[in-house]
Amino acid sequence: MRILYIDDKPDIRNLLQRYLTSWGYEAVGASDGEEGWQLIQSLHPDIVITDWMMPGLNGLELCNRIRTSDIPTYIYVILLTARNIKEDLIVGMEAGADDFIGKPFEKLELKARLKAAARIISLERTLEEKNSKLEEAYNVIKDDLEAAARIQHSLIPQKIEHFGGITFDWLFCPSLFVAGDIFNIVRLDEKTLAFYLLDVSGHGIPAALLSTTLSRVLTPTPNFAGPMRHSLAVPPFYRITAPREVVSELNGRFMNDDVQTQYFTIVYGIIDIHSAAGTLTQAGHPSPIHQSADGTVRLIGDGGFPVGMFPEADYEEHPFSINVGERLFLYSDGITECRGNDGGMFGIDRLLKIICDGYRMSLRNLMISIERELAVFQGSSQFDDDISLLVMERKEE
Amino acid sequence: MSINVTQETKVTVITPAGRFDALMAKEFKNCIGELIEKRQIMIAIDMTAIDFIDSSGLGSLVGGLKGIAKETGEIRIAGLSPEVRTIFELTRLHRIFDIYENIETARASFV
Numbered sequence: 042m043r044i045l046y047i048d049d050k051p052d053i054r055n056l057l058q059r060y061l062t063s064w065g066y067e068a069v070g071a072s073d074g075e076e077g078w079q080l081i082q083s084l085h086p087d088i089v090i091t092d093w094m095m096p097g098l099n100g101l102e103l104c105n106r107i108r109t110s111d112i113p114t115y116i117y118v119i120l121l122t123a124r125n126i127k128e129d130l131i132v133g134m135e136a137g138a139d140d141f142i143g144k145p146f147e148k149l150e151l152k153a154r155l156k157a158a159a160r161i162i163s164l165e166r167t168l169e170e171k172n173s174k175l176e177e178a179y180n181v182i183k184d185d186l187e188a189a190a191r192i193q194h195s196l197i198p199q200k201i202e203h204f205g206g207i208t209f210d211w212l213f214c215p216s217l218f219v220a221g222d223i224f225n226i227v228r229l230d231e232k233t234l235a236f237y238l239l240d241v242s243g244h245g246i247p248a249a250l251l252s253t254t255l256s257r258v259l260t261p262t263p264n265f266a267g268p269m270r271h272s273l274a275v276p277p278f279y280r281i282t283a284p285r286e287v288v289s290e291l292n293g294r295f296m297n298d299d300v301q302t303q304y305f306t307i308v309y310g311i312i313d314i315h316s317a318a319g320t321l322t323q324a325g326h327p328s329p330i331h332q333s334a335d336g337t338v339r340l341i342g343d344g345g346f347p348v349g350m351f352p353e354a355d356y357e358e359h360p361f362s363i364n365v366g367e368r369l370f371l372y373s374d375g376i377t378e379c380r381g382n383d384g385g386m387f388g389i390d391r392l393l394k395i396i397c398d399g400y401r402m403s404l405r406n407l408m409i410s411i412e413r414e415l416a417v418f419q420g421s422s423q424f425d426d427d428i429s430l431l432v433m434e435r436k437e438e
Numbered sequence: 439m440s441i442n443v444t445q446e447t448k449v450t451v452i453t454p455a456g457r458f459d460a461l462m463a464k465e466f467k468n469c470i471g472e473l474i475e476k477r478q479i480m481i482a483i484d485m486t487a488i489d490f491i492d493s494s495g496l497g498s499l500v501g502g503l504k505g506i507a508k509e510t511g512e513i514r515i516a517g518l519s520p521e522v523r524t525i526f527e528l529t530r531l532h533r534i535f536d537i538y539e540n541i542e543t544a545r546a547s548f549v
Contacts, residue, residue: 242493243460302501306493306529325529344528350500351534378492386490386521426492 042159043067045086047077047103048121049095057090064152074098078106085114087162088155090142093122093133101136108137115165117158121146186218186246193219193249196256201405202226204234205314206435207363210404212412214428221248221305222373222427223256227269229281232315235259235269238371238431239307240326242347251295251303258291268294284309284322285356288348292324292356295349304349308371312363317435320358324348327374330393334366336400338393368404368434370396375426376411382420391418404432441465443473449548450478451541455487458495458522466495470502479511480548484541486517491525503535512536516544 044066046057054070061068069084071077075098077091089107093100104118120138122129130141139161140154193215202209209226221241229235239255241248258268266272268290271280282290287309297304308329310321321329325347328340341361346354363369372392379387395414399407411430416422441462442453450473454462473481483499491499503513516538518526526532538544 240493242497302497304493304497304500327528344530346530347496350497354530374493378490 042088042162043069043084043086044088044090044155045069045071045077045080045084047071047074047089047091047095047100049073049092053092060148060151061155064155066155074100074103077103081107081116082110082112085112086116087114087166088117088119088158090119090121092144093120093129101133101138104133104136104138114169115162117162117165119154119158189246189249190215190218193223193253196253196260197224198226204228205232207234207312207314207433208404208436209236209431209433210408211432212408212428212430214412214424215249216375216424216427217245219246219249220427220429221245221252222375222429223252224371224429224431225256225259226431226433227259227261229261229270229311230279232313233281233311234314235287235309235311236371236431236433237307237309238326238373238429239305239309239348240373240375240427240429241305242303244426247303251305255291255295255305258294281311283358284311284320285358288322288324288356289354292346292348292354293352296352297349304347306347306374310361312433317362317364318360319362320360322356322358324354324356325350327372327377327389329361330370330372330396331361332368332370332396332400334364336397338397340389363433363435365435365437368396368400368432370430370432372430373427375424375428376415376430378426379415379419379428380425381418387415387418404434407432441469443469445478446545449480449482449545451482451484451545453484453487453541458485458488458491458499460492460494463494463498466498467501470505474505474509474511477509479506479509481506481511481513482538482541482544482548483513483515484517484544485515485519485522486541489519489521491522496525496529496531500531500534512548514538514544514547516541 044061048054049072058068058070071080074095091100091103100120107116117139119140119142120133121142121144123144133141197213221244224238226234226236241251261267268287269282271282273280306325308321308323308326310319312319323342324345328342330338331341332338342359345356376392377387377389395411399410440455444451506513514536517540
């Protein structure tokens with residue numbers, strides 16, 4: 042423990058030097074405030090004992106200077122004062138002094154007070170060390186999360202996609218770097234597109250691990266084997282799996298057990314890009330919104346079991362079409378359950394209204410408008426839950 | 439947020455209040471674990487004071503249902519607010535749980 046003492050009287054300095062070294066402290070002395078200040082900056086002492094009344098920079102001013110400086114470690118300051126008046130103590134404490142010793146000081150009192158100071162300083166140092174370790178750990182985690190977020194972003198479409206007259210766009214705002222929401226559009230053959238949007242229960246890293254795995258499972262391999270397209274022994278050597286079969290297969294593969302209670306909700310669909318007809322399965326996920334060419338909207342489906350919850354769950358299919366001028370929206374409950382300042386939820390009606398009002402807008406402008414309305418409603422653009430929305434439309438060719 | 443548990447002659451009534459989110463889901467899971475240990479496995483959950491339930495909350499209810507069923511116990515649910523009922527219907531959980539209008543009828547159903 043390093044102690045700096047500052048006093049303009051040589052006899053006091055001598056006394057302090059003798060006492061401090063005899064008690065095992067590393068002691069350094071200064072004869073005025075300025076010299077003391079120089080030593081404080083170069084030595085970073087643990088404790089400073091300073092006389093209050095000194096010519097030049099006095100003890101109080103020095104104390105002030107220490108507290109407003111950017112010295113990284115805490116310095117414990119003891120003021121030596123000849124007057125022991127309450128008002129003085131208040132002024133001293135306000136300047137940032139930790140303790141006071143009346144002059145002339147008693148050896149035993151000084152010893153006891155230094156012991157207390159040393160105790161506080163060592164606690165302070167432990168705290169500083171823990172804080173710096175925490176900060177280090179936080180930075181490592183943050184870097185990892187950012188890297189994970191980049192990987193996850195690489196799994197969703199990278200640019201606005203067009204497939205035979207159908208255009209897709211989307212909104213994706215993870216609540217914490219990485220998301221439990223994920224979506225994609227996958228071409229299964231020359232005329233069939235598959236699309237999905239899913240939401241893993243919970244948030245953050247555990248949810249993101251599963252959503253990333255699911256995205257991989259729902260990405261066709263080069264020979265297209267996988268839940269979305271089963272191989273056949275005879276031409277055309279594959280069969281496009283019906284949405285309810287895909288979801289049932291996922292339900293079997295990702296069934297939770299007693300320890301693992303994670304599950305997910307999904308809307309999975311396929312569409313024939315020539316006929317514009319499609320089917321979709323809704324598994325515990327909010328109902329997709331279909332918008333007709335005149336702007337009117339309706340919800341498709343009224344529910345379904347989540348995936349990975351019940352082995353015996355069976356799923357339904359809903360037909361739909363995306364004719365010229367029509368739109369289909371898939372979205373996660375992060376939008377409808379977004380909480381406003383007053384505690385109320387954004388709700389499906391607000392979302393439907395924006396979609397109705399915006400039916401002449403471009404998809405991009407509509408996405409921007411939805412994101413803005415959500416941020417305004419919530420009073421912040423940092424969302425508590427993952428926000429995702431996937432929209433597709435067919436334009437006049 | 440809180441979960442209140444009252445043991446009656448045969449039925450244990452669990453009354454969660456507030457938002458049924460990840461935080462409450464954890465508490466609920468612990469609560470069910472303790473009840474299984476004490477063999478108090480005839481459970482009625484009064485949801486009257488819950489106006490919001492998220493995915494973690496639903497997961498913990500289903501986890502509780504499965505855990506209690508394995509011990510040959512039962513969980514019955516009462517007092518769903520319109521918001522919570524909508525979520526139960528969306529996820530089809532209303533077909534899985536025995537749901538009662540209020541806690542009195544749920545409690546009486548065990549006799």
